[in-house]
Amino acid sequence: MSIRLLVFDSGVGGLSVLKEIRRRVPTADILYVADDAAFPYGDWEDEPLKAHVVATIGRLIAREAPDAVVIACNTASTLVLPALRALHAIPFVGTVPAIKPAAETTRSGVVGVLSTPGTMRRDYTRALIRDFAASCHVRLVGSSELAPLAEAAMRGEPIEDAAIRFEIEPAFIEVEGRRTDKIVLACTHYPFLLDRLAALAPWPVDWIDPADAIARRVVSLLGLTAAPDAPLAPGTAQLTSGKPWPSALLPVLARFGLEPR
Numbered sequence: 001m002s003i004r005l006l007v008f009d010s011g012v013g014g015l016s017v018l019k020e021i022r023r024r025v026p027t028a029d030i031l032y033v034a035d036d037a038a039f040p041y042g043d044w045e046d047e048p049l050k051a052h053v054v055a056t057i058g059r060l061i062a063r064e065a066p067d068a069v070v071i072a073c074n075t076a077s078t079l080v081l082p083a084l085r086a087l088h089a090i091p092f093v094g095t096v097p098a099i100k101p102a103a104e105t106t107r108s109g110v111v112g113v114l115s116t117p118g119t120m121r122r123d124y125t126r127a128l129i130r131d132f133a134a135s136c137h138v139r140l141v142g143s144s145e146l147a148p149l150a151e152a153a154m155r156g157e158p159i160e161d162a163a164i165r166f167e168i169e170p171a172f173i174e175v176e177g178r179r180t181d182k183i184v185l186a187c188t189h190y191p192f193l194l195d196r197l198a199a200l201a202p203w204p205v206d207w208i209d210p211a212d213a214i215a216r217r218v219v220s221l222l223g224l225t226a227a228p229d230a231p232l233a234p235g236t237a238q239l240t241s242g243k244p245w246p247s248a249l250l251p252v253l254a255r256f257g258l259e260p261r
């Protein structure tokens, strides 16, 4: 029997993580849940968001009985993983800012972290910087707008260059003649804007997307065998609002082999 995975995000950003999981373990039976009823998570206060995500995931586990849960959202993962692990016996894989790989590979020593405001202010994020990037200059940029802009872009709506540029520019800094050379995409929505981010960047940088590392973690934690050539198992996608998926997103779901539920 194939493994049943629940992949969860506030919106469609978590599909950037799902894509890599699908690539490594196409046979996994996947339910993707977007918490559109509560999107965006970025500006929520910590305690209400924690209570909301813990309750929502609890209901989904009771109803869907997944073998494991992937929280494909930095804003939630940096807040709720210990509480979820204390409540449920199944494995959880989180998505947290890829500060360590950025710090290990930066040549200038100047690293930007693009995230939601929630992820930016988390103790978890500060601890990652303290533990893995103490020798770097790290610029944290919390944007309330980029995740909604990414959702709009995925629905095929036009997004002004200026709107994106305004959000990303603060991550580009110069410190004693050294410029930002790595930017961590610390929100799972942002990889879907990558072409635009790269085109609008004041200078070229490496954009660090942890999605493949998360997929590898899923494979190793669950003791799965990566089978990239196996046929893609059908998956399903659901909205917490209970509304039907917007028609503009149906081709996006189809691209990831997901049927709207």
Ligand code: DGL
Pocket: 009, 010, 011, 013, 014, 039, 040, 041, 042, 043, 072, 073, 074, 075, 076, 116, 119, 147, 186, 187, 188, 189
């Ligand atoms: N995709 C989510 C993340 O990785 C956040 C988007 C939001 O709901 O604000 O942080």
